[in-house]
Amino acid sequence: MRRRACGVLMGAAVLAGGCAIPSWVPLLGTSGPPPGPPVAAKPKSPDILLPGDLRVRPVTVDDTVQDRVIAVVNNDAITLGELQETMMAYRNEARQKGGSPDEDLAKQLLPKIIDNRLQLQEADREKITVEDAEVNEELAERVKSTYGAKTVEEFERLIKEQGVTMDAVRKRLRDSLRVAKVIRRKVALRVSVTDPEVAQYLEENRAKLETGLSYHARHILLTPEDGAAEDAAWEAARIKAQMLRTQLEAGADFAEMARQQSKDASGKDGGDLGTLKRGELSQEIEAEILKLSPGQVSAPYRSPLGYHLFKLESKDSLEGDGLVRVKQQIREILFREKYETRLETWLKEIKQRAIIEVRM
Numbered sequence: 001m002r003r004r005a006c007g008v009l010m011g012a013a014v015l016a017g018g019c020a021i022p023s024w025v026p027l028l029g030t031s032g033p034p035p036g037p038p039v040a041a042k043p044k045s046p047d048i049l050l051p052g053d054l055r056v057r058p059v060t061v062d063d064t065v066q067d068r069v070i071a072v073v074n075n076d077a078i079t080l081g082e083l084q085e086t087m088m089a090y091r092n093e094a095r096q097k098g099g100s101p102d103e104d105l106a107k108q109l110l111p112k113i114i115d116n117r118l119q120l121q122e123a124d125r126e127k128i129t130v131e132d133a134e135v136n137e138e139l140a141e142r143v144k145s146t147y148g149a150k151t152v153e154e155f156e157r158l159i160k161e162q163g164v165t166m167d168a169v170r171k172r173l174r175d176s177l178r179v180a181k182v183i184r185r186k187v188a189l190r191v192s193v194t195d196p197e198v199a200q201y202l203e204e205n206r207a208k209l210e211t212g213l214s215y216h217a218r219h220i221l222l223t224p225e226d227g228a229a230e231d232a233a234w235e236a237a238r239i240k241a242q243m244l245r246t247q248l249e250a251g252a253d254f255a256e257m258a259r260q261q262s263k264d265a266s267g268k269d270g271g272d273l274g275t276l277k278r279g280e281l282s283q284e285i286e287a288e289i290l291k292l293s294p295g296q297v298s299a300p301y302r303s304p305l306g307y308h309l310f311k312l313e314s315k316d317s318l319e320g321d322g323l324v325r326v327k328q329q330i331r332e333i334l335f336r337e338k339y340e341t342r343l344e345t346w347l348k349e350i351k352q353r354a355i356i357e358v359r360m
Contacts, residue, residue, distance in 0.1 A: 071110065072357040073117045078110075080360075086113060110358070116179075118350050123178040126185065130177045135170055138177060187343045193334045201330050206318065209326055211278050215315035217289045218254050218271040220244065221264035223306035234302075241300035241307040248297045254311045263306065271311075290315065 071078040087105050140152060149155035156166050202209070222241045224233030244261060248254055255270030262271055278286065285308070288301050292312040300307045316322045 070358070070360045071114060072355075072359075073114055074121060074354055074356075076117055076121060078113055078117065083110060083113065106360070110360070114356060114358075115347060115351075118347075118354055119179050119182065120175055122186070122350055123175075123182040126182050128178050128181045128185075130174050130181070134177055135174050138173055139170065142173075183343065186346050187339060191335060191338045191342055193331050193338065197334055198327050198330050201334060202318075202327065210318060213316040213318075213322070214275050214277050215290065216275050216313040217273045218258060218311040218313060219264060219266055219273050220254070220258045220262040220271050220309040221267075221306050222261065222300075222308075223263045237307045238300055238302070241309055245297055245300060245309055248309070248311070254297065285310075 068080040069077045070080050070083060083106055086109055087102065090105070090109060143149045143152055143155040149158060159166070159169060220241075222237045222244070224230070224237045226233075244252075244257060248257060255272070258267050258271030261267075264271070266273060278290075280286075281289070285301070285303070288298055288308075289310045289312055292298055292310065294312055294314050296312055298308075298310040300309060302308075318326055
């Protein structure tokens with residue numbers, strides 16, 4: 001039976017359900033979970049559950065009895081001490097002050113620990129191993145990127161202060177890597193996304209995808225002169241806007257023209273509106289800008305403020321390189337959806353084959 005050695009370091013990662021490397025030591029980044037179901041002994045009492053069932057039997061737990069078995073997953077025991085250590089690690093990693101009461105957190109974490117144990121059992125069943133070199137490489141990477149220690153030796157000193165040994169860390173990390181491998185074998189390698197699926201998603205979601213595209217534009221605003229007759233003032237502003245457009249089309253610098261002539265606050269920045277997402281400006285103005293080609297200047301456009309000239313600097317589109325990027329994003333979206341579905345199915349399968357008894 002695996003006992004407390006597995007427990008110190010479940011933490012927040014356990015909550016992830018074990019599909020990626022869950023947290024493996026208090027306050028130390030993410031690590032991997034555990035799997036699958038060996039053959040369990042026949043139930044010996046009404047409290048032992050048949051495969052696929054999970055029944056909680058209320059029991060008064062003495063918190064001082066660390067080795068009390070609170071759940072059995074096939075032939076593998078989960079102890080009270082392991083659950084308590086997992087709760088402590090989770091709270092440390094989540095930097096929680098207070099948070100859920102112990103009883104609620106225990107009910108939340110125990111099913112995750114059981115799932116974790118099932119996955120690790122599946123790795124046993126598949127005879128999946130992890131070499132020492134793999135553990136050392138992963139440890140060195142996580143020590144720096146997740147914990148911020150400069151060396152493994154410094155990391156070891158830090159965890160000793162928390163009462164955690166390097167052997168426990170290495171075991172948790174090895175288990176995490178084994179689970180990652182079994183999930184890759186049983187889930188990831190069985191998921192694929194075809195070109196027709198990408199094309200269909202693109203067609204069905206084109207409007208939504210275009211909404212997320214960005215563009216970069218500049219702007220000049222010319223307002224009617226105060227004191228002049230309204231019609232004459234507006235006509236003078238229109239004529240001036242048309243003259244400026246003619247100069248811009250002849251090669252004048254738009255940014256310099258905006259600094260000299262624009263009445264908009266963006267004038268001091270050369271009329272730069274920055275990079276905008278579609279939908280940030282009014283629909284009418286955005287339509288005026290997006291119908292331009294990059295580098296093109298718009299005809300004078302009248303709004304309640306005055307006459308506007310717009311220049312489109314650049315825009316993303318569902319063409320060329322932009323289309324390639326969007327298709328890659330779609331492929332990742334579809335892969336993730338299929339992966340999650342396949343993972344859920346696999347977890348159900350291994351749980352249905354298991355015999356699980358909960359004693360709390």
